[in-house]
Amino acid sequence: METSITRYVKALSAAGLGPQATGLLTLVRASARLLVEQVTVHRLGGSRLGGRPDLPAATAWPDWNGVPLAFVAQIDLAETHACDLGKVLPERGLLSFFYETNAGVWGCDPKDRGGWAVLYTPPDAVLVRREAPPGLPVGGRFGALRLRPVPEPTFVPCESAEIEALGLSPEDTSTYSGVLERLAEPSSAMKHRLLGHPDAVQGDMQLMCQLASSGFDGYTELDEVPLTEGARDWRLLLQIDSQPEIGMSWGDAGRLYFWMPKAQLADQEWSASWVALQCC
Numbered sequence: 518m519e520t521s522i523t524r525y526v527k528a529l530s531a532a533g534l535g536p537q538a539t540g541l542l543t544l545v546r547a548s549a550r551l552l553v554e555q556v557t558v559h560r561l562g563g564s565r566l567g568g569r570p571d572l573p574a575a576t577a578w579p580d581w582n583g584v585p586l587a588f589v590a591q592i593d594l595a596e597t598h599a600c601d602l603g604k605v606l607p608e609r610g611l612l613s614f615f616y617e618t619n620a621g622v623w624g625c626d627p628k629d630r631g632g633w634a635v636l637y638t639p640p641d642a643v644l645v646r647r648e649a650p651p652g653l654p655v656g657g658r659f660g661a662l663r664l665r666p667v668p669e670p671t672f673v674p675c676e677s678a679e680i681e682a683l684g685l686s687p688e689d690t691s692t693y694s695g696v697l698e699r700l701a702e703p704s705s706a707m708k709h710r711l712l713g714h715p716d717a718v719q720g721d722m723q724l725m726c727q728l729a730s731s732g733f734d735g736y737t738e739l740d741e742v743p744l745t746e747g748a749r750d751w752r753l754l755l756q757i758d759s760q761p762e763i764g765m766s767w768g769d770a771g772r773l774y775f776w777m778p779k780a781q782l783a784d785q786e787w788s789a790s791w792v793a794l795q796c797c
Contacts, residue, residue: 544673548713549600549666568661579634586615587657609640624793625735660763671713678748718795771796
């Protein structure tokens with residue numbers, strides 16, 4: 518069976534980008550595509566979208582400005598480890614993701630900091646299925662779906678700090694954009710993903726994360742080279758699509774992205790994460 522990477526190489530060659538293929542292939546990143554499944558009983562500590570989080574009893578439910586954050590998803594790292602070819606994440610344990618659903622946290626404003634949380638629970642911790650706190654807004658209470666990981670390579674987006682660093686000409690960049698469009702799934706496909714490159718709705722997020730996390734408006738045009746170069750160090754941690762049947766919608770049927778700088782990701786400094794929300 519022809520693999521997605523083989524199709525990618527053939528598409529690059531057919532488009533006349535054979536000489537650029539080597540550089541583009543070095544930017545392919547492994548990911549865990551997270552497929553949703555309806556189940557009757559959700560396993561304690563299993564990968565899940567929405568529902569109630571599994572956390573140690575002593576772990577405080579994260580909040581922002583006194584309002585509890587919505588529980589978005591949890592990832593059992595033992596389930597996804599086989600998809601993590603770069604060994605980016607711990608082999609075991611639980612990553613839990615929370616987000617502020619009422620305040621319009623898009624990630625482009627430095628003041629958005631604190632409007633989300635990423636929590637890591639070690640594998641030997643005793644988990645409890647937690648009840649939502651009384652102050653959790655109605656819009657932050659979602660139904661539950663199991664997440665089943667499958668390995669999937671991802672290709673560098675046309676609008677990204679890595680493509681800029683690769684130095685493609687404007688013509689080659691336009692041609693590459695056409696390659697990605699031909700390989701893309703239908704826009705209606707649900708795309709939940711751990712690691713890899715993002716399925717962006719509105720272009721590059723790396724520079725926005727770099728600027729906003731450094732105290733600048735995420736859409737500011739700067740000539741400060743260290744900040745611009747630092748954009749290449751941001752890595753996608755988790756991408757969550759809108760899932761209307763459980764009441765989960767990001768903006769206008771958009772996606773929610775959790776990012777981390779490469780060094781902090783390696784050091785498991787989850788507080789260094791940044792969020793971006795994109796929609797049409």
